[in-house]
Amino acid sequence: MSRIVIKDISKTYKSHVVLNSISLTIDEAGIWALVAPNGAGKTTLLNIVANLLKPSSGKVTLFGKTNTDHRIFKEVSYLQDNSVLFDYLTGYDHLKYVCDVQKLPKNRIAETAAYVGMEGYLKKRVGSYSLGMKQHLLLAASILSKPKILLMDEPLNGLDPSSAILVRNILKELAAQGTTIILSSHNLSEIDRVTRQVLFLKDGKLLEENMAHYEMISYQFTMLQNEEWETRLKTFSFPFEKVDKGYDIQLAHHSFQDLLNLVAAATISIQDIQKVISGTEKRYAELFNVREPV
Amino acid sequence: MKTSMFEWKKIRRLKLFVALAAATFLLITGMYIHNVVQQDLIPAKKIEYFSKFLTEVSQQNDTDQQTLQKSEDPETKMRLEIGMALVGALKELQDAIENREGNAELSFENTVYQIATEYKSALGTFSLSQKEMDHITQVNQELKKRNLIKEDFDLSIAQPLFMKKVTHLLLSPVGFLIATLLIGNAFTKEWDDKSMQFNRVLPVSSAERIIGRLFSYWLASFVWLIIIYGISFSLPYAGGRTEQSLFSYPFANSNGQFNEAGGLLVNSGIYSVLFLLFSFTIFLLVGSMLRNAIITVLLVSAVFIGGWIVTSVGVISVWDPFTYQQPIQVAEQQKSLSPISLLILSGLSIVGTILACIADKRRALS
Numbered sequence: 001m002s003r004i005v006i007k008d009i010s011k012t013y014k015s016h017v018v019l020n021s022i023s024l025t026i027d028e029a030g031i032w033a034l035v036a037p038n039g040a041g042k043t044t045l046l047n048i049v050a051n052l053l054k055p056s057s058g059k060v061t062l063f064g065k066t067n068t069d070h071r072i073f074k075e076v077s078y079l080q081d082n083s084v085l086f087d088y089l090t091g092y093d094h095l096k097y098v099c100d101v102q103k104l105p106k107n108r109i110a111e112t113a114a115y116v117g118m119e120g121y122l123k124k125r126v127g128s129y130s131l132g133m134k135q136h137l138l139l140a141a142s143i144l145s146k147p148k149i150l151l152m153d154e155p156l157n158g159l160d161p162s163s164a165i166l167v168r169n170i171l172k173e174l175a176a177q178g179t180t181i182i183l184s185s186h187n188l189s190e191i192d193r194v195t196r197q198v199l200f201l202k203d204g205k206l207l208e209e210n211m212a213h214y215e216m217i218s219y220q221f222t223m224l225q226n227e228e229w230e231t232r233l234k235t236f237s238f239p240f241e242k243v244d245k246g247y248d249i250q251l252a253h254h255s256f257q258d259l260l261n262l263v264a265a266a267t268i269s270i271q272d273i274q275k276v277i278s279g280t281e282k283r284y285a286e287l288f289n290v291r292e293p294v
Numbered sequence: 295m296k297t298s299m300f301e302w303k304k305i306r307r308l309k310l311f312v313a314l315a316a317a318t319f320l321l322i323t324g325m326y327i328h329n330v331v332q333q334d335l336i337p338a339k340k341i342e343y344f345s346k347f348l349t350e351v352s353q354q355n356d357t358d359q360q361t362l363q364k365s366e367d368p369e370t371k372m373r374l375e376i377g378m379a380l381v382g383a384l385k386e387l388q389d390a391i392e393n394r395e396g397n398a399e400l401s402f403e404n405t406v407y408q409i410a411t412e413y414k415s416a417l418g419t420f421s422l423s424q425k426e427m428d429h430i431t432q433v434n435q436e437l438k439k440r441n442l443i444k445e446d447f448d449l450s451i452a453q454p455l456f457m458k459k460v461t462h463l464l465l466s467p468v469g470f471l472i473a474t475l476l477i478g479n480a481f482t483k484e485w486d487d488k489s490m491q492f493n494r495v496l497p498v499s500s501a502e503r504i505i506g507r508l509f510s511y512w513l514a515s516f517v518w519l520i521i522i523y524g525i526s527f528s529l530p531y532a533g534g535r536t537e538q539s540l541f542s543y544p545f546a547n548s549n550g551q552f553n554e555a556g557g558l559l560v561n562s563g564i565y566s567v568l569f570l571l572f573s574f575t576i577f578l579l580v581g582s583m584l585r586n587a588i589i590t591v592l593l594v595s596a597v598f599i600g601g602w603i604v605t606s607v608g609v610i611s612v613w614d615p616f617t618y619q620q621p622i623q624v625a626e627q628q629k630s631l632s633p634i635s636l637l638i639l640s641g642l643s644i645v646g647t648i649l650a651c652i653a654d655k656r657r658a659l660s
Binding site for chain 1: 296297304309487488489490492494495496498499657
């Protein structure tokens with residue numbers, strides 16, 4: 001049975017078509033990223049899938065059941081914008097309620113709070129939370145029931161780097177345990193770190209693409225900038241970009257060994273090398289006509 | 295049940311309910327302190343009241359005496375004799391009031407009205423109508439039967455009378471509307487700050503959501519009623535006016551029937567509990583349909599005020615649920631608890647709840 005079936009979903013606001021006969025079927029666990037510029041309809045689509053919004057036409061089924069059946073939320077979670085939280089309640093109150101209606105054992109609250117790293121402020125009022133703390137609470141509430149489908153609207157918003165790493169690891173772990181995740185995000189590099197499956201939303205249409213086809217590998221060299229090194233890179237046709245801490249070097253038509261050979265022949269001191277895989281940004285730029293830096 | 299507990303938690307944490315409870319406590323305490331301070335003024339107020347009649351009759355007597363000095367007139371002579379007797383009875387009544395002789399006061403007051411009836415038939419001036427005098431005489435006889443003294447309805451610190459005064463003030467259209475809007479704020483607020491969506495992506499049905507809310511709001515209003523009844527009962531108890539017999543204090547209605555204070559308080563309490571249920575049902579129905587805090591508050595206020603105006607202009611019917619916005623008045627008009635009233639309020643609440651569940655089924659966002 002298909003996990004998510006979106007069939008001919010359209011959404012029109014007055015004369016503005018936001019979603020135009022979108023269809024999508026997802027049969028397995030994994031992570032799908034929903035990418036589009038602001039106002040293109042990412043949240044609208046997620047809201048329709050979660051039955052918060054009525055489509056102008058079309059239908060959504062989750063595990064074979066129509067999404068208008070409230071019982072689907074035993075297996076489906078939706079991490080929404082943090083405005084859905086009750087400012088005057090504590091984080092614990094939110095998790096306790098989810099725990100109660102999902103009929104989960106009480107110890108899941110402490111477990112999940114520890115998992116997302118929010119034990120320290122669990123019993124404080126949400127009104128006193130920072131943006132990142134609210135995101136942690138939303139994440140905890142959405143994974144408390146170990147859902148089979150997890151819809152996430154900008155889960156990385158307001159997170160510091162360590163929280164972003166934590167969320168990334170949680171997503172990978174959930175996907176490995178059998179959860180189907182659809183997440184919308186503007187953070188394309190984070191998307192590249194968690195999935196190859198990207199759903200681009202363009203002109204109301206959904207384009208499902210595998211980023212493996214657009215994958216671009218580069219290496220971040222942390223080092224002092226050096227004219228001789230730049231000359232060598234140019235000589236051997238390695239596309240590169242100067243960044244704050246050193247250079248971003250793309251492999252283009254070379255192998256990693258070619259790059260290592262170039263390093264070995266040069267008299268340079270390198271503090272760190274990091275591999276960066278980027279495909280989504282490139283594809284995004286192509287699809288949405290974004291001028292790439294030279 | 296889980297939804298109810300969550301809603302109850304929200305009501306408590308929002309503090310508006312706490313503010314309502316605190317304001318209720320302060321208002322009742324303030325009223326009680328005011329009445330305690332005013333106790334010494336009650337006899338003076340009563341004496342002043344009867345002084346008006348005394349002056350009125352004395353003036354008529356003076357005029358009659360002057361008339362009789364000029365010419366003999368049997369009718370005037372008879373009126374003067376009755377008038378002199380009435381002045382004497384009024385003075386005795388004032389003495390009894392001043393000396394706080396409660397039982398004697400009742401007897402003297404009845405004597406006054408008895409003589410005043412004769413006086414009026416002799417064309418004397420006495421500014422109470424025959425109907426009013428008959429009514430007061432009847433009440434005084436009931437009080438004597440129960441071995442009770444006459445209380446001042448506005449300033450009494452006797453338990454049931456103070457409780458009746460408090461419930462009359464708070465269990466009123468304004469009181470019910472304020473309680474409904476403050477307790478129901480936990481609901482309307484959700485549409486404005488979007489927190490409604492938190493609940494809508496959980497395995498909770500519309501019926502569970504609406505009934506859970508209704509139950510918790512009703513529970514909160516029940517607590518409010520307990521505060522009203524509890525404090526207005528406790529303060530006079532602490533002040534010493536606790537005679538059990540006071541709960542049989544008679545109140546006459548427009549049909550000339552008597553209801554005892556205790557029964558009135560119980561019946562108006564039952565009507566209040568049911569009216570609050572109806573009131574929250576209306577609130578949830580309108581809120582679920584409109585999904586906008588300000589418009590919901592305005593519309594519910596308009597409906598309640600409209601209902602109150604209709605009953606205030608005299609269109610009072612047991613079939614009109616808004617009649618029960620004034621439960622003590624309804625209880626006064628009925629000899630006992632009316633099954634039709636209970637049926638109307640609970641039946642409309644059930645229908646309203648079903649409609650609210652249907653309205654809630656609509657998706658969260660438009």
